[in-house]
Amino acid sequence: MPVLSETSPLTIPLLVAAKGGEKIAMLTAYDAPSAALLDAAGVDVLLVGDSVEMAVYGEPNTLSATMDSMVRHSRAVCRSVKRALVVGDMPFLSYQTDTARAVENAGRFLAEGGCAAVKLEGGTRSLPAIEAILAADIPVMGHVGLTPQSFHKLGGFKVQGREPETALQIREDAKALAAAGCFAVVLECVPAPLAAEITREIAVPTIGIGAGADCDGQVLVFHDVMGLTRDLRPRFVRRYADLSSIIEEAAKAFTRDVKSGSFPSAEESYAGGKPALRRVL
Numbered sequence: 001m002p003v004l005s006e007t008s009p010l011t012i013p014l015l016v017a018a019k020g021g022e023k024i025a026m027l028t029a030y031d032a033p034s035a036a037l038l039d040a041a042g043v044d045v046l047l048v049g050d051s052v053e054m055a056v057y058g059e060p061n062t063l064s065a066t067m068d069s070m071v072r073h074s075r076a077v078c079r080s081v082k083r084a085l086v087v088g089d090m091p092f093l094s095y096q097t098d099t100a101r102a103v104e105n106a107g108r109f110l111a112e113g114g115c116a117a118v119k120l121e122g123g124t125r126s127l128p129a130i131e132a133i134l135a136a137d138i139p140v141m142g143h144v145g146l147t148p149q150s151f152h153k154l155g156g157f158k159v160q161g162r163e164p165e166t167a168l169q170i171r172e173d174a175k176a177l178a179a180a181g182c183f184a185v186v187l188e189c190v191p192a193p194l195a196a197e198i199t200r201e202i203a204v205p206t207i208g209i210g211a212g213a214d215c216d217g218q219v220l221v222f223h224d225v226m227g228l229t230r231d232l233r234p235r236f237v238r239r240y241a242d243l244s245s246i247i248e249e250a251a252k253a254f255t256r257d258v259k260s261g262s263f264p265s266a267e268e269s270y271a272g273g274k275p276a277l278r279r280v281l
């Protein structure tokens with residue numbers, strides 16, 4: 001019984017109610033035009049991810065994201081969305097230093113960015129910040145497994161939870177986040193059986209990325225899905241379009257037309273006359 005597909009706009013209680021039923025589709029979005037397209041296509045949740053640093057700014061990891069930049073991207077996304085729930089991703093050092101700062105920064109995503117919720121990384125270690133943010137009535141999405149802001153500690157982007165001790169830690173972390181009141185938990189790059197077990201054990205939706213088919217929802221990075229990333233192609237990404245080739249072909253055709261003089265044509269140019277009497281567009 002679909003609770004999400006037929007509802008507009010989506011709300012946190014509706015997403016929680018979808019647990020174990022209709023799957024949740026989530027993609028990252030960083031700008032107004034692509035967010036409008038994803039929203040119109042029926043994507044349930046748009047994550048203004050700190051992956052913007054890698055996907056848009058060409059950085060090697062997500063650590064360079066700042067509050068100002070994340071809030072600005074959030075605002076662009078929220079302006080063009082009618083149905084999807086928009087979640088803002090709290091950047092590195094925006095919630096780890098002290099809880100008051102964490103609440104203020106989380107609040108900026110709602111007050112300035114227009115988001116409905118924030119996401120932050122870490123399990124039990126992030127609980128003080130999560131509890132403080134939740135106490136300010138700001139909905140929180142948790143994120144465990146591969147936490148990209150721990151890039152240097154983890155030694156890169158690697159599957160987590162393959163050993164019994166790390167699997168247990170991830171399970172405990174996910175349970176602690178759900179018990180604290182997170183409305184959903186992202187499980188990133190963990191073995192599918194572990195993700196399935198966590199999904200059965202917690203009362204809120206799990207959203208997987210590289211975590212198998214049994215999660216309550218799936219999230220991927222926009223640029224990966226649309227074929228805009230060329231070099232890095234993780235195993236869990238399915239490409240639904242090849243925009244790189246389309247853009248490259250279009251850019252080649254534009255360059256060819258400029259150099260041959262066939263662009264612009266007379267129809268693409270303005271005629272002379274009395275400027276005041278002519279429409280500009």
Ligand code: KIV
Nearest residue numbers: 028049050051089186
């Ligand atoms: O920033 C991001 O895109 C993310 C997703 C990978 C979950 O955190």
